Amino acid sequence: MSNRLGHGWGSRIDRNAAIGFTFEGRPVSAHPGDTIASALAAKGEWILSRSFKYHRPRGILTMAGQDANTLVQIGDEANVRADLRQVAEGMAVTPLNVSGSLRRDRGRIIDHLGRFLPVGFYYRTFFGPRRNSWLKLWEPIIRASAGLGTVSLDPAPRRYLKETRHCDVLVVGAGPAGLAAAIAAAEAGADVILAEKEPELGGALTYARFGVETADAARHLDALRRQAAAAGIAVLSGATCNGHFADNWLPVLQGDRLIRIRAAELVLATGAHEQPLIFRNNDLPGVMLSSAAQRLMRHYGVRPGRRAVVYAGDRDGYLAALDLDDAGVRIAAVIDPEAEDRDGLAPELARRGVPVMRGCTIRQARGGLHLKAVEVQDRQGGRTRLDCDLLVMAGGYTPGYQLALHAGARLSSDDGGTRFSITGVPDHVHLAGAAAGLSDLAAVIESGRIAGLRAAAGLGLAPAQELPAPVQAGWRRAAPSPAHPKGRDFVDFDEDLQVKDIENAIADGYRELELVKRYSTVGMGPSQGRHSALATARIVARKTARSLAEVGITTARPPFGPERLGLLADTTPERHRRTPLHAAHLAAGARMTPVGAWWRPLVYPGADAPEDAIRREIRMVREAAGMLDVSTLGKLEIRGPDAGAFLDRIYTMAHAGQPVGRVRYCLALNEMGSILDDGVAFRLSDEHFYVTATTGAVDRLFAEMMLQKTIMGARVDIQNVTAAFGAMNLTGPRAREVLERLPGSIDFGRAGFAFLDGREGELAGCPVRVMRIGFTGELSYEIHLPQSHAAGLWAALLEAGADLGLRPYGLEASRILRLEKGHIIIGQDTDALSTPDELGMGWALSRKKPFYIGKPAVERRRALGDKRRLCGFALPDEGNAAGVGESALVLQDGKPVGHVTSFGYSPTLGQWIGLAHVAPDQAEPGSRITLRGFAGAEVEAPVVALPFHDKDNARQEM
Structure with a gap:
């Protein structure tokens, strides 16, 4: 039977055209402008x-997308x-959460087992000693039934802007x-954006009734739209903030x-959320809000039912009738919980022959797949059954x-819970309309x-002293929340939570609202607690003898x-940066991989x-x-009279007295003594350092340096030159031979270029800075x-060392090579809490410097003792x-105490090796x-003791 109303109803649909779609495989005819729900309702x-x-x-x-009742699946969406x-x-x-068909859902058997699934059932049943067997049995079943909808692993491409x-x-x-606010601000000279989630302007003026006569609202809507244009x-229509x-x-x-x-001033005209009643079977199809x-x-243009009962907890109930x-x-009947006429609309209903039952509440709804009747109870306990389908x-x-609450405001109420208002609204945010507690249209x-x-005044476009006083807020009466002894009186439709579930959560010891929410999951569904x-707050207040406030x-x-x-997600077409040697890697057959923001060669498989x-x-x-592209390393130039003293503040080792031409390891900590970054500092002159940083942390380190420069008042200039320089690491016992075959101004002999020396000069016609x-x-x-010189020098080095066995190598080989030496990678072997002591890097902490960032915290944490250590195995x-x-987890007495941070096969040692965080008493070599x-x-x-390979470090100093 069609529920479509005649002409004069249905402002959004085009009756002159038809659209066909399917629901659960059944064909459905609709009009352009229909939603899925309205088209189905029109069909019954x-x-x-x-x-x-x-x-x-x-x-x-x-009927406003504010609940989870109408969630469906469309293709892979x-x-x-x-x-x-x-x-x-x-x-x-297709409908969601269905086993079988929508009308004959096999899962409905669970509705009869509700008494065995109380609030907190999962916590109390599956967590605790001796309950692993229960969990192993039920976990696959619970996981299979959890979630709504089907996610496609191969979705059709979409373009997001x-x-x-x-x-x-x-x-x-x-x-x-909102229209009145936008018009007033724009006419005062402000640049105004108006965002509306509905497809047209007007809000409640497009569907609600504001009085016996409807022409007044229509005139306001037309006038406001014309003024806005x-x-x-x-x-921005169809746009959700x-x-x-x-x-x-x-x-x-x-x-x-x-x-x-980004707005200088913000006006929130976000309306109001109508609240459902709580009674037995309040979730049956056919039970809906007046606004719906x-x-x-x-x-x-859809008739919501044939025979209706209207609960008029406020004036809008009479208007909906x-x-x-x-x-x-x-x-x-119209059900009014009050004994007297409050709104003056009863005479009009009486004139139309609509009965009004005063001093009554809804006790329960009856029906199976749809509402069939409503049981009404008066104040004396008498009950009346009213047959209806709506x-x-x-x-x-x-x-x-x-x-408003996102912005820092608060939702307040009076003790009786009948007056709600948003308070503590921050500067440059303004409320209007129902969001400010108003209901009268004028x-x-x-x-x-x-x-x-007021928004225009905040911009200096209107004199504040001439503004009228704010309109006093009105209020809407709130509905009571009685409990039904047989339950199925739903507080949260998303999570199927009843009054007794909230009461049981309180009985289990969760008196505070936020704890009730987490224990019961109330308000955690798609509706986010709107209804x-x-x-829930009323129930908590009643059961804990407190006021709603x-x-x-x-x-x-x-x-x-x-x-x-x-x-x-990032919609930038090119998501990764390329080093100046990228083309050379591709030509050599490298398998490239994204690492952070960069494309890098993983391996050259051949x-x-x-x-x-x-x-x-x-x-x-x-x-x-071998030769590795390390152009992605962070690179910073530090110049100025205070350069050495500045680095002493940033890093844990001493740099003010570092000789020119020498390279020193750098370790940076944050204020809580945790490792921030590491690298090396090459002193080029008394007032000039060239500092490297890890690929992923250079931007953060640069920002920290700029902040500390300001705090310190240091006479230094700091430049992030990461993109300006290419870099390559030439390493292996024959590396020196390769370099000595190229013309240049640098003496690479062992006597002239020792370990941790740095030199500037020319190599194969290229200006270079070389650090050992x-x-x-x-030998590296x-x-x-x-x-701009990187590709040329890379090719020259490969040519010079071809007969010596020189070839490029990739990141995975580099990772194992450094692991064999027990060297850490920041962000892989460290986390936000890692200290130098935990990593066995106390040697990197200067004992002579009076201060460096993180030193007080390091000393305090050292006094507290380590909770873990990094060791090799x-x-x-x-x-x-x-x-x-x-x-992988590290266990002690069957409990996790750490995890493996690095792991791989060492062909040099012929075994698998790794680094792991362990309990301090497990970290000594010889332990297991x-x-x-x-x-x-x-x-x-x-x-085992670190390093795994070349324990006396003879090879790097050869």
């Missing part, structure tokens, strides 16, 4: 999904809100208050576009508080005008609504398997010579030069290495540690 299909926990049938509740998504030709829609805008005033919400306001961040920075989502807006019923009728009557819906709830409102529009003028936060409301955090991961090629490259470096350092543990020269038996890898592999198998490994 009211069940859209099944609930998450109990698989109960769910249908339209808000999961969790689509059917009450917002417009239909498209040929789309295939991002842009940044600035404006004087951003107005969020284009209802009557004339004022030159930039309008998804959060508020510092300094009025707001992300606005418009389809596949992310618009980042009005949206169905006025936006989509008038709309239903105009649409030809028979009204069994229950419209007008149970009060909370202001649209989310963005007052809403006036509050918007005032908010717009459950207030009801004392209990408060749970914190609101971004995002306001769902957002696609594609909008958050005809070999990658594992064999890596071992070949390692042997090449140990036996002859040993990350691989072999790190050559830095202007990036070996697995001589290759079979024991199976399943062991980086991040227990490793748990990824498959769960445990192996024992001996702790």
